[in-house]
Amino acid sequence: MSVSDLKHSLRKYEFPACAKEALNRIEQLLVGRAAPSNKQLDIAMDIISEFVFCESDRRSGRRGGGLTPLQDLQLIDIICDYLSACTNETTKNTVFLSLFGGMESQRRLKILSILASMAVSASSTPVLLAVGVWLQQMGCSSSQSLQLVENVIRDHFYLNTSNQLALKSLANTAPQFVSNFITAVTELYMHDAQGTNDNKLPPKNLLEVITAWVYSNPTLCMSAQLNPAALPSGSIPMAAVTPLAGLIHWCALAPLYIDDDTEMVEVAVPFKKIKLEGENDRSLIKTVTSKPLTESEFYIKLHLGVLHSLRAGRRTHGPPTAVNAQHLAALAPVVQSYAHNVLKRGGKIQNDPKLQDCLDRIGQSVQVALANGCVYGNISNLLAALDTLPENRLLRIIIKTHQQTM
Amino acid sequence: MMNPQSKSTALSVDLNNFIYGVSKRNAQNAPELTRTGLNLLKNFPAARDAVLEYFAMVFHDAVTVSISQTDYEADLGANGALESVSIIGPELCNLGQSWAPFIAPWCINLIMDIATKKANVPNTTLQNADPVRILLDITTQNLTLLNSEERAKCIDMMLGSWACSWAVGWVGRAEPALVAPRALQLGADAARAVLAHLAHHPPATHHVRVAVLDLFHEALREDSKPEKKRDVIPYLLNLASKSDIVLKALTQDIEQTLTDEVMERLCAVCASQRNTVMWAEVTPASLVALLLRADVRCLLLLLRHALSNLFCRQLLEYLLQKLEFECLFPDRNIPMLTSAAEEINIVRDKLLDGNQLEKYSLARILILVSYNLPSEFVSTISYLLQYSRDDSTLALLVRIISGTITMHVPSDSPDISMDTERYQNFVKTGVEYALRDAMLSDNEIKMCFLDGSVPEDQKTYLHHFCLNIIKLLRWENSNRVPHLRTRPIGRAVEANLYRIGGALQEYTSLLRIRKEGTMAYLDEMPTCHALAEVLDRVDMTGTKAPPPSVEVILKVVQATVKYFFRCLHLKETMEKLRGVATACRLLRKLCVQSKLARAAALRELLETAMLRDDAAFGSRPLQPYHAPSQHDLLMHLNQKHGPITQLTQSHTSVFHAGIIGKGVRKPNGSDYNDIPPILTTNNELLMGALTSCMVSDGNSGLVEGATSVSLLLVELVSPDVMYNGLPWPDEDFTKQVSIERELYMRGALENCAVARAALRRAAAARPALCLASALLRATAATLLHRLRAYLDRHTQSAEMAKERAALTELLSTMTLGQLLPHPLSHMLELAPELTASEIVQVLRDCLWNYTRDHVPSPALFTCDSTGLHWRDPSTCKPPATYTDTLRLIIQKRISKLGHLYPIMFLNLEKENN
Structure with missing residues (x-):
């Protein structure tokens, strides 16, 4: 079928239907052979642009300015339908990546963001898995990925805060997505600043969900690496980056950034209820047990989860892939500048509980990571960087031990 | 890993x-x-754009429906959109802070969309449509949840649209502090619209004011670049000319805004910028147009600067002329005048203590206010009458009155009389209020009394009021003030005579309550003099105006009499005489017209003089009762009177041996024996007053008055009805029946100088004395009996002398009254020479018997052509029976009394021949 015929047949349909039809045609074009030719790729892109996203329009009667939000929604629905109905993982990823793989279009990224967010809302596993693959292929720290992740966070942790349970269950249904999602999230928070106060901390409910994910699923962090994506033939798979290094950062730096005083304020005072007879004891127990964890408690729990995950990250064969040594070494300047500030304020490093807490956690993480062979990259550089950190007994022992074994 | 989903719908139903x-x-x-959609919004936040887009469509539909809906029976479809809107409203309001950044811009865009699409619909209709209300609520609610930066952005978004200034105004109520300064950055028209809508919300006005003033002060600040701010003041003025709220913001508390320093700076700025293009619009005409809408404090400020600043002076004159011109249109509502009416107290105060220019300008303003608001006219008159202390202020009052009355009334207008009548009524009410308020003020505690700083010549408020009225009346009566030709003040005072009389009565009253620390505590006589002078200066005769009513006359008469007696008690002779003269003038003026007034005045005068104020005339109260000692029982007292039948007044009897219950009379009571003299100053003054009451054209007034006096004397001396008639009974009758009563009457008469003096006046005004016949009879009867008694005892005591004096007085009075015709009239000359027995004879035969047979009645007196009453001696010659006793006595003592014989009898006989 020639290009013009193809387009001609598609033009018989009005908007929502034409997109649906176009998806099928694209699948036919791209899948099934060894690898689509360049010409086929071009045709597919052309059709996507004209009939799916309605970006270029050569026909009269339809406005060329793209789609309205309502039409966006229709399109998303169609794509979801398609992805959900698609039985072949490779086919699905192929079509998905060709729809959203281009870097250039902000509009498509926006639609993708909505799509991802809605998939999270609806716990739509096929879509989420596809998005997970997309994240990995784009690179979790790329600007597109970060934008998508930011959108999802805003939708589900700011605007709609009532779906924590559904979110927590995502770790079981779409671990690859979750793993890549966490990696991108660690790029967003506690990352940029050099120990200053305007550092961005993750919102509490996000922290809570991530903690729940990591804590209850030690293999989660490795899942993107353990389950390689089903990619179209001929494409280059991107290496999955685990969220572990980022989470170690979070846990280690958390004591430095979290103010205990503000913590106290956040503890919700139990509501004064009108006492009903016979209800006293029960409500009392309830308030005690349902007392939410504070933020620093979440970090402690997360830290434990991370350590568990590190232990699960041991690979029986092949080089370690879990944590990049360089990534861990990047902690050193942040901690140093904090210690510098402490000294400047006239405090003593040995007596600063926050700093010691931080150093302890670094030590624990490094020890567990090294012991389990999870670290790749230049380990001696890492040890040298850790050596420049302020005095800490645990850290000292660890450095000494590992420098000896090198 | 894949979770197989059977449903084709991947996301949700x-x-x-x-x-x-x-x-x-x-x-x-x-x-x-x-x-x-709302469910989606909650569960699929990512779908918000689509959902909100749909909601926008719903809102559009709902607005269309609700503005086209004429009545409330709407079809189901219409209700659908409206119902949806009402579902959406609360939900979007309550989404919370994290949603606000999405909802607020959406709302604002939607409002702008709606406003643009429905630009042909009247704003109010649109604003009152339910969906729009709901939308505005959502907007407001979400705006407040935004941080200030986002909020400012949203408001800027709205301000950018020309169609929805009303929405800005509405939404801006939540954030007036943000909106107001931003609105001022817009063009004048747009800013006006926004601010006007903002002004519907009272708390916002404060922010508008702050913003406007900030802008103003910024424009005046010295250090900044002048060329940038060149346009600010013209802009503000232009804006103010279009927007009431800006004008109000600028002019509220203008004294604090335009302090002297600011004024100075403003002048400098004006001088340097006046020639620029923008300033070309700042013309006197536009400024005056602004001032017309400003409040009166602006005018006061202008006045303050007018003396020193030529431009202010010109502006002032321009403004006043413009105001006067605008007042030509009756239905024109001028805020400046309204404000002046509201703050009229400040204006009036300024009128009193301002400089010349201020006074004259404010008087013009007050004329305009008074013309529009009669109530203010009244209160202004009242105020100035009370507080004016100099001629110039009074002149302003005259100007205000005449200006208000004659304003815009062409002289040939047909309803001029009706209109002046109406205004005359206002003047009258003004005088009335002033009087009332002055009297109230007199009873208020004043500071100067508390700290002891009372000036020497402190006058009561009522006094000041009177002085003002007097001055005005003088101007009026001088006939040289054309404004007062219609006698507005005089007529007003005449209409208030009752109240002024009441005031005089109250102030002359000795029982007046005089609270300490108030003006009432001051000496009241100066005030009374002033009040009397006011009364003296108005016309009460009814020649220029309708005559006063009965109650007014009575009130004024009573007050005048009171005033008269207060004056009698004054120490200062000149003051006393002047006061008495005023009172007499007043009485004359009152009585000349009204018989009622005369009767009332005479009764008041005599009653007071004889009963209450008798001490002033040297009279002594008759001691009718001896004070019974406390232990006396009524039973014992009764026994003292003896067994005989009690006669009238017998308990006071001085007949025979002494006073019953007291024993024999002590002969040495010299004071008791003295008859009080008639010729005293006070007595003469009183007689003058009595005479004043009797004045009329001709003699009739005198006779009528004297007749009343006679009747009154009888009534006052002897209130009994019995035996007060004209006839003289048999002499024996008095002996047996009425002697006690006669004795009492004689005592009462004798002790009362006033009564005796009045009796003489009555005698002079024949035939008035006839009506006092009872008094004469009493004297005559007692003389007869007493002299007979003394005759028995052969005494020549002081008592005898007293009896002789009484006899002389009786005879002279009766002779004067022509009750004793010739030759009986000569008994007066004869009497001193006669012995007691002769007197008794003469009295019985010549006086008593003659009068008994010729009852002294007015019928004996004929009225001649001049109106004089008199008894013609030629026709009333007494028969010989009554003169024989005299003749015999003279013949018997011819050596001593012979010179009287020819006078008494020879001429008579000659005539007979």
Whole structure:
């Protein structure tokens, strides 16, 4: 079928239907052979642009300015339908990546963001898995990925805060997505600043969900690496980056950034209820047990989860892939500048509980990571960087031990 | 890993329903879809753009429906959109802070959309449409949840649209501090619209004011670049000319805004910028147009600067002329004048203590205010009458009155009389209020009394009021003030005579309550003099105006009499005489017209003089009762009177041996024996007053008055009805029946100088004395009996002398009254020479018997052509029976009394021949 015929047949349909039809045609074009030719790729892109996203329009009667939000929604629905109905993982990823793989279009990224967010809302596993693959292929720290992740966070942790349970269950249904999602999230928070106060901390409910994910699923962090994506033939798979290094950062730096005083304020005072007879004891127990964890408690729990995950990250064969040594070494300047500030304020490093807490956690993480062979990259550089950190007994022992074994 | 999903709908039923519902959108499914949309919004935040887009459509529909809806019976479809809107409203309001950054811009865009699309619909209709209200609520609610930067951005977004200034105003109520300064950055028209809408919300006005003033002060600040701010003041003025709220913001508390320093700076700025293009619009005409809408404090400020600043002076004159011109249109409502009416106290105060220019300008303003608001006219008159202390202020009052009355009334207008009548009524009410308020003020505690700083010549408020009235009346009566030709003040005072009389009565009253620390505590006589002078200066005769009513006359008469007696008690002779003269003038003026007034005045005068104020005339009260000692029982007292039948007044009897219950009379009571003299100053003054009451054209007034006096004397001396008639009974009758009574009457008469003096006046005004016949008879009867008694005892005591004096007085009075015709009249000359027995004879035969047979009645007196009453001696010659006793006595003592014989008898006989 020639290009013009193809387009001609598609033009018989009005908007929502034409997109649906176009998806099928694209699948036919791209899948099934060894690898689509360049010409086929071009045709597919052309059709996507004209009939799916309605970006270029050569026909009269339809406005060329793209789609309205309502039409966006229709399109998303169609794509979801398609992805959900698609039985072949490779086919699905192929079509998905060709729809959203281009870097250039902000509009498509926006639609993708909505799509991802809605998939999270609806716990739509096929879509989420596809998005997970997309994240990995784009690179979790790329600007597109970060934008998508930011959108999802805003939708589900700011605007709609009532779906924590559904979110927590995502770790079981779409671990690859979750793993890549966490990696991108660690790029967003506690990352940029050099120990200053305007550092961005993750919102509490996000922290809570991530903690729940990591804590209850030690293999989660490795899942993107353990389950390689089903990619179209001929494409280059991107290496999955685990969220572990980022989470170690979070846990280690958390004591430095979290103010205990503000913590106290956040503890919700139990509501004064009108006492009903016979209800006293029960409500009392309830308030005690349902007392939410504070933020620093979440970090402690997360830290434990991370350590568990590190232990699960041991690979029986092949080089370690879990944590990049360089990534861990990047902690050193942040901690140093904090210690510098402490000294400047006239405090003593040995007596600063926050700093010691931080150093302890670094030590624990490094020890567990090294012991389990999870670290790749230049380990001696890492040890040298850790050596420049302020005095800490645990850290000292660890450095000494590992420098000896090198 | 894949979780197999059987359903083709990958996301949710809701989403599908929504998507396909929207694509087949119609009026019926709107509420259903709306609910679905809201669910989506909660569960699928990512779908918000689509949902909100759908909501926007719903709002558009709802607005269309609600503004085209004429009545409330609407079809189901219409209700669908409205119902949906009402579902959406509360939900979007309550989404919370994190949603606000999405909802607020959406709302604002939607408002702008609606406003632009419905630009042909009147703003108010649009604003009052329910959906728009709901939308505005959502906007406001969400704006408050935004941080200030986002909020400012949203408001800027709205301000950018020309169609929805009303919405800015509405929404801006939540954030007036943000909106107001931003609005001022817009063009004058746009700013006006926004601020006008903002002004519907009272708390916002404060922010508008702050913003406007900030802008103003910024423009004046010295250090900044002048060329940048060149346009600010013209802009503000231009804005103020279009927007009431800006004008109000600028002019509120203008004294604090335009302090002297600011004024100085402003002048400098004006001088340097006046020639620029923008300033070309700042013309005197535009400024005056602004001032017309400003409040009166601006005018006061202008006045303050007018003396020193030529431009202010010109502006002032321009403004006043403009105001006067505008007042030509009756239905024109001028805020400046309204404000002047509201703050009229400040204006009036300024009128009193301002400089010349201020006074004259404010008087013009007050004329305009008074012309529009009669109540203010009244209160202004009242105020100035009370507080004016100099001629110039009074002149202003005259100007205000005449200016108000004659304003815009062409002289040939047919209803001029009706109108002046109406205004005359206002003047009258003004005088009335002033009087009332002055009297009230006199009873208020004043500071100067408390700290002891009372000036020497402190006058009561009422006194000041009177002085003002007097001055005005003098101007009026001088006939040299054309404004007062219609006698507005005089007529007003005449209409208030009752109250002024009441005031005089109150102030002359000795029982007046005089609270300490108030003006009432001051000496009241100066005030009384002033009040009397006011009364003296008005016309009460009814020649220029309708005569006063009965109650007014009575009130004034009573007050005048009181005033008269207060004056009699004054120490200062000149003051006393002047006061008495005023009172007499007043009485004359009152009585000349009204018999009622005369009767009332005479009665008041005599009653007071004889009963209450008798001490002033040297009279002594008759001691009718001896004070019974406390232990006396009524039973014992009764026994003292003896067994005989009690006669009238017998308990006071001085007959025979002494006073019953007291024993024999002590002969040495010299004071008791003295008859009080008639010729005293006070007595003469009183007689003068009595005479004043009797004045009329001709003699009739005198006679009538004297007649009343006679009757009054009888009534006052002897209130009994019995035996007060004209006839003289048999002499024996008195002996047996009425002697006690006669004795009492004689005592009462004798002790009362006033009564005796009055009796003499009555005698002079024949035939008035006839009516006092009872008094004469009493004297005559007692003389007869007493002399007979003394005759028995052969005494020549002081008592005898007293009896002789009494006899002389009786005879002279009767002779004067022509009750004793010739030759009986000569008994007066004869009497001193006669012995007691002779006197008794003469009295019985000549006086008593003659009068008994010729009852002294007015009928004996004929009235001649001049109106004089008299008894013609030629026709009333007494028969010989009554003169024989005299003749015999003279013959018997011819050596001593012979010179009288020819006078008495020879001429008579000659005539007989």
